[in-house]
Amino acid sequence: MRIGLFIPCFIDTFYPDVGIATLELLERLGLDVAYPFDQTCCGQPMGNSGFTAECHAVERLFVENFAGFDAIVCPSASCTNQVRNKFSVDDEAGRLVRGKTYELVEFLHDVIGLDRLPRAEFPYQVTLHNSCTALRALDHEPAPEMNLPFHSKPRALLATVEGLTIVETDRAGECCGFGGTYSVTEEAVSARMGLDKVTRQQNTGAAYVVSADMSCLMHQQGCAARAGIDLNYLHIAQILNGYRP
Numbered sequence: 001m002r003i004g005l006f007i008p009c010f011i012d013t014f015y016p017d018v019g020i021a022t023l024e025l026l027e028r029l030g031l032d033v034a035y036p037f038d039q040t041c042c043g044q045p046m047g048n049s050g051f052t053a054e055c056h057a058v059e060r061l062f063v064e065n066f067a068g069f070d071a072i073v074c075p076s077a078s079c080t081n082q083v084r085n086k087f088s089v090d091d092e093a094g095r096l097v098r099g100k101t102y103e104l105v106e107f108l109h110d111v112i113g114l115d116r117l118p119r120a121e122f123p124y125q126v127t128l129h130n131s132c133t134a135l136r137a138l139d140h141e142p143a144p145e146m147n148l149p150f151h152s153k154p155r156a157l158l159a160t161v162e163g164l165t166i167v168e169t170d171r172a173g174e175c176c177g178f179g180g181t182y183s184v185t186e187e188a189v190s191a192r193m194g195l196d197k198v199t200r201q202q203n204t205g206a207a208y209v210v211s212a213d214m215s216c217l218m219h220q221q222g223c224a225a226r227a228g229i230d231l232n233y234l235h236i237a238q239i240l241n242g243y244r245p
Contacts, residue, residue, distance in 0.1 A: 003033045004069035008079040009041040015214050021241040022075045036065040044082040048181050059089045063097045072101040075237050077134040077213050103138055105212045109153040119242050123163030127206040131213035132175050144173035167204045178219035194223030208232045
């Protein structure tokens with residue numbers, strides 16, 4: 001299976017270790033992975049701000065960059081959702097690319113059925129953060145307000161990591177306040193929601209917070225640092241790839 005690696009611009013800029021961990025993990029699983037160097041932002045910030053017409057050029061470029069792959073894998077639920085569900089490109093090539101774009105957790109869980117990871121060990125307590133998009137658009141877990149039978153794709157993957165223990169954050173399904181451009185347009189509300197989230201994370205006693213969305217963790221990391229809360233934030237790709245503190 002030939003994989004096109006789609007790395008969101010904020011990961012490329014601020015958290016390149018997450019992109020590297022994603023690449024290394026996929027290659028360890030025996031997949032043929034390529035990174036198209038002409039890829040750009042998927043257009044999510046513009047689209048969320050109402051500038052949908054300005055997204056057309058980057059959407060078309062995305063389709064051109066990734067059309068030749070069997071699957072496109074991205075370590076971000078929100079960017080995956082932008083491509084799959086919000087792109088306006090609706091010709092045959094666009095529909096094919098949108099339909100084979102996967103977020104990392106769903107690709108590992110749903111497409112290749114990962115149930116074992118050699119050399120993955122993390123003997124620490126972690127608490128899990130599922131982003132709003134991961135819950136409500138990509139079905140990582142049922143959103144709490146839906147009252148559906150429970151399942152969890154990230155927990156199933158983390159169960160393959162030796163020594164890792166998950167402890168629960170109170171009201172874990174609540175938004176952390178990031179919301180992309182929401183954190184800019186509604187700064188005060190966003191910051192307070194973030195403080196509430198990291199305080200509840202601190203109360204678990206876990207030293208690490210793990211998520212499939214580094215954008216949420218970026219917000220939480222800043223809120224925790226400002227409040228003097230000592231927590232470590234890791235993308236799930238780093239844990240699955242054998243991260244060592």
